[in-house]
Structures are given as structure tokens and as C-alpha cells.
Amino acid sequence: MLILLPPSEGKTAPRRGAPLDLAGLDLPVLTRAREEVIEALVECCRADPAKAAEILGVPKSQPELVDRNADLLSSPTARADRVYTGVLYEALGAASLSTAAKTRAARRVKVTSSLFGLVGLAERIPAYRLSGDTALPQLGGVQAHWRRHLGPGVHEALGTGLLVDLRSGTYAAFWRAAEVAERTATVRVLHEIGGVRKVVSHFNKATKGRIVRALLESGAQPRTPAELAAVLTELGWRVEVGPATKNGTGLDVIVSEL
Template identity: 50%
Template sequence: MLVLLPPSEGKAASGGGAPLEPASLSLPGLAAAREAVLAELAELCAGDEDKAREVLGLSEGLRGEVAKNAALRTAGARPAGEIYTGVLYDALDLASLDAAAKERAAGSLLVFSGLWGAVRVTDRIPSYRCSIGVKLPGLGALGAHWRVPMADVLPEAAGDGLVLDLRSAAYAAAWKPKGEVAGRTASVRVLHAPTRKVVSHFNKATKGRIVRSLLTAGIAPKGPGELVVALRDLGYVVEEKAPARAGAVWTLDVLVEQVH
């Protein structure tokens, strides 16, 4: 099973560990594309701060994020699972998983990123600020920048099992499963049951809890149908929609009343 996650807007501090080693990151086929973004982002943020803030869409109160990006090559690095924070990652709570569940997380979770493309939760990265919606002056729109290398690398990373897609729309556009991979991909929405609307907090928290439930139970469905059964057994209310044509993904709606 491969689980595709969005990053978090906010991130933990880098800490005082050893700096980034780009060659150590997973999915080495993305290395050249990563270096291109890293080089331009660091140069941009080491120059005109106001221009960098404008490009990155940062408010006056987030000036410190520019300096953070300028120091990406020398800042301490930590496992990505410790860097990403926010509602989804709080609900997932990787740190509190037992050893077996942590091992499953290391092998199955893939976090998408405007800067790194995609990383495993065990990959050591510095804290940064660069969403996939950014358009760098040289490289252009990052969503488009990642599409070609992702198309080359992600099908192999997907293996031959279920692909559970929990990404937000912006990150989902960087790689869309096709062909045989699409047929075993399930894209999940979380809907507030009374209104049948997507509500941000419900959506993120429930996605984190779903992943945690699967990791804790040691469940690795081989396809969307098995995932539906597994989620129902775990107590989730799920409505599935099988693809109407070959090469399309399954859509699963998880209905929730409330999230505490």
C-alpha cells in the first residue's frame, strides 16, 4: 500500500541536527528536479526579501520564513514525519505509534511537497516554506515543474498494491495515476454527514485518523474494494464509487458527524 499525503503549511523547526543530504532522499529519480527548486528558492530568499515574500505569497508576519529558505543547505534536518505538523499530522501522531506501525509508516507514506516533490516520512529534511502553488521566476509554476519527473518515478513507487490518495487538489495535480495504477487507486473525500460538504478540519483530521487506524491495525488492502471493507470494519461510514471507465480512479466518501 502506498499512501499519498499533502504536506502541512506550518512546519516544526529544523533543530540542530546534521544538514540536508540531498542524495539520501528517497525517490532518487526526483533528484535533479529537487536540486533545481532548491537552488532557485535558496537564491531567491537570500536576495531581495520583499520580492521573495511576494513570490512565496507570505505576509509581513512571515518574514522569518524567507530567512529559513535562504539557509536550507546549512540548516539542521529532521525526519519529514517530525517536520510536518498541522491537523492531519496531529491526528496521525506518528511519534506515538508502536515500532511495527512506525515501520509500516516508513514504507507506505509519501508526502508531496512543492520543494522536494515527494519524500518518505523517514527522509531527513530541513523546515521550509514553499507550497506547490508557487511560481518561481526561473522555473515557473511548481505544479507543472513536477509533472514530468513524477510521471517517470511514481508508477514504480506505487508498486502493485493499493494507492490511497489523500492529497489536496493542488498536490494531486502534480501526479495523476494512469492506466493500471489508476484502477487500484482510491481518492478519499471526507464529508460532514449532515451537510455532505467538505469541511477543512473534518477532512484533515479524519484523513490522519484513517491512516493511523490502518497502520495500527496492520491492514494493507490490495485494492480499493478491500480498503472499503477494511474501513467499514474499523468503524468508518464509507460510500464508494467505482470508476466508470478504465484508467480512472475509485472515489471513496467517508462520512463523519463530528471530530473532537
């Protein structure tokens, strides 16, 4: 089983740690594509910081985010699960997982990253500022770049198992699961009040984090979307299975409270 997560926009910058070892990251098939993004981002931020801030959507009150990108190759690194912050990662609570669940997380969970394509929770990365919908002068659109290059990395990480796709729309556009649709479950969280359902960002992120945590702690290894739906039901969620599509089978997790 491979679980794909979106990154967080907010990141905690490590205060100490070795610089990025790009060659040491998992999935070396992505190394050259990673280098191209990093080179373009660093050059953009060093050449014209003011323009870079505009391109990257950096608030005027946080110019250090541009500086951080400019120094990306020499900045300290930390585990990805400590760099990525926000509601989903707080709910996942990687640091407090059991030993067995931590081992599963290192094998089964990948974050879809604008900078690295895919990165494991235990891999060491620096903090950076680069959203998935950004276009860089020397690279073009980040989404288009990864659509060209991410596939081999996903297939290598997935193997013959089930793909559990928890990515948000921006990062889902990096790679579509058409080639493995029959063993792909795309999970959506819906907040229901008075019979009306809608996607609410906070509920969506928090519930996805809890789902990942529960799957890792349970040790379950579903092989199909239907088996995943059964596991999630056993773990206490209300799940509705949608029709199979060209990009996988949709699972709606219905919640009424956080």
C-alpha cells in the first residue's frame, strides 16, 4: 500500500542539521527532475528577490521565505514529518506513532512535493516555499514539470499494492492514476450537517490525518478500494464507495463533527 499526501503550505524551518543530500533521497529515478526544480527556484530567488516574492506569493512581511529558497542547498534539513506542518500533519501525529506504525509510515507514506516530486516522511529536507500551481521562469509550470516526470517514481514506490490517494486537487494534477486505476482509491472527506454535505478544508485535512494514523497503527493491508472501505468502516468511519473511474474508485468519508 502506498499513501499519497499533499504537502503543507506552512513549513517549520530546521534550526540545525546537515544540508540537503539530494542523491541520498529515495526514488533516485526522480533525481534529475528534482535538480531541475531546485536549480530554477534557487536562481529565481537569487536573481531578483522582489520578483521572486511576487511569483511565489510571498507576503511582504515574510521576505525570509525568499532568502530560504535562495540558500536551499546549504540550509539545514530535518525529517519531512517535522518540516511539514498544519492540520493534516498535526492529526497524523507522526512523532507519537507506535514503533511498528513508524516503520510502516516510512515505507508506505509519501508526500507529493513541488520541490521533490515525492518524499518520504523520514527523509531529510529543508524548508522551502513553492506551491504546486507556481510557474518558475527557467522551468515553467511546476504541475506540468511533474506530469512529465513523476510517473516512474510513483510506480516504483507503489509496486503491486493499493494506492490510497489523499492529495488535494493541485497536487493530484502532478500525476493521474489512470494506469493503476483498478487499484487506486481516491479518498474525499465530506462534512454533513442537516443532510447537506460539503467539503470543509479543516475537517478534510484533520480527518485525512486521522485516517492515515489509524491505517498505520492498525497494520491493515487492503489490496482493493473495497477492502480499504471495509477497513475504514471497521476503524469507525462512515464510508461510501463510488463508481470506478479512469483515475480510481472514489471513497467518501462522511463526518459530522471534528
